Amino acid sequence: MKVDVLYDVFCDKCGRSLSKDYASGLFISAGTAEKEAKRLGFFEIGGKRICPACAEKLSLKRVPKKTHAASSRA
Ligand SMILES: [Zn+2]
Numbered sequence: 001m002k003v004d005v006l007y008d009v010f011c012d013k014c015g016r017s018l019s020k021d022y023a024s025g026l027f028i029s030a031g032t033a034e035k036e037a038k039r040l041g042f043f044e045i046g047g048k049r050i051c052p053a054c055a056e057k058l059s060l061k062r063v064p065k066k067t068h069a070a071s072s073r074a
Pocket of ligand 1: 011014016050051052053055
């Protein structure tokens, strides 16, 4: 059986997703989904993804990166 694998990006705080809440759709690669998420204003902090709405609530808007050492994988 052939199964299509598509990628979406969810906010770790409120659960909004690119496909449902940002009308952005699904992507054929994780990299593309990630790029689109960034373009729409998603943040990644300490391995958690934060949507633009939550970022605003947390006043994270374009604050210089100050992540903890925990986010250094790769
Ligand atoms: Zn959110």
